[in-house]
Amino acid sequence: xxxxxxxxxxxxxxxxxxxxxxxxxxxxxxxxxxxxxxxxxxxxxxxxxxxxxxxxxxxxxxxxxxxxxxxxxxxxxxxxxxxxxxxxxxxxxxxxxxxxxxxxxxxxxxxxxxxxxxxxxxxxxxxxxxxxxxxxxxxxxxxxxxxxxxxxxxxxxxxxxxxxxxxxxxxxxxxxxx
Numbered sequence: 001x002x003x004x005x006x007x008x009x010x011x012x013x014x015x016x017x018x019x020x021x022x023x024x025x026x027x028x029x030x031x032x033x034x035x036x037x038x039x040x041x042x043x044x045x046x047x048x049x050x051x052x053x054x055x056x057x058x059x060x061x062x063x064x065x066x067x068x069x070x071x072x073x074x075x076x077x078x079x080x081x082x083x084x085x086x087x088x089x090x091x092x093x094x095x096x097x098x099x100x101x102x103x104x105x106x107x108x109x110x111x112x113x114x115x116x117x118x119x120x121x122x123x124x125x126x127x128x129x130x131x132x133x134x135x136x137x138x139x140x141x142x143x144x145x146x147x148x149x150x151x152x153x154x155x156x157x158x159x160x161x162x163x164x165x166x167x168x169x170x171x172x173x174x175x176x177x178x
Contacts, residue, residue, distance in 0.1 A: 030072030032079045037099040040067070042135045046099050047071050049138035053177065055081065075147075078140070078176065082147045085175040086168060090154035096130040103134045124149035126159060140177045148172030 026043075028035040037043045047067050052059060052074060059073055075097065083089050100106055103121050109132050110118050113125055121137040124130070124146045131146045148169035153159055160168070 028068045028072050031076045032093050033072075033075050033095055033097050035071060035075065035097040035099065037135075038101060042099055042101045043067055043071060045101070045135040046133065046138040047074070049135065050074055050143060051140060052077070053140060055140075055176075075143075078143055078147055079151070081176045082144055082151050082172045085172050086148065086151055086155075088151050088155040090151060093151070093154050094129075095150050095154070096128070098130060098132045099138075100132065100134050102136055106132050106134050122146050124153070126153045129153070141173045144176035145169045145173035 025036045025038055026040075028037075028043075037046070044067055047070055050071075055077060058077055059070075079093070083093075098109070100109070103119075106120055106122060107118060110116065110120055110123055113128070122131065122133045122142050122145075125132070126149075129150070131150060133143065133146070146169070148171070149165060151172070152165055152168045159165070
């Protein structure tokens with residue numbers, strides 16, 4: 001009994017140390033992604049910044065009653081557009097998204113994962129199969145770029161070299177947001 005409590009405590013402690021910002025997080029499950037965010041203000045900001053441009057007309061066919069539904073629909077639509085642009089359709093694609101209120105959270109997560117300081121506004125971690133976004137930089141180009149990394153990583157049996165990965169992500173960014 002004591003050993004089980006100790007294991008539980010250690011597991012909980014590790015979670016707090018590894019994901020300190022996600023203690024009171026909320027979650028959305030869309031067709032392709034599990035989207036984690038800290039509060040409704042962050043999700044609302046992400047949703048408002050993620051202007052869909054010409055793609056907006058495709059969202060009207062999907063009923064969005066809540067902000068959560070709308071964000072999930074937007075992400076799924078972007079995934080499908082990226083797959084079409086890249087002509088890559090990974091089997092049973094599932095990935096995670098973490099939305100931080102600001103770029104500070106992005107930079108802290110990158111440093112925690114890779115032990116390197118950066119000034120990124122978003123990034124994809126292939127090892128975690130997770131995209132990290134900041135709500136204040138949720139532009140269609142940024143979201144499409146990172147999802148381009150997701151699609152490329154999940155399509156190939158062996159991950160392409162970093163430069164090829166970046167070219168594919170840039171191509172997705174440019175052609176989804178045209």
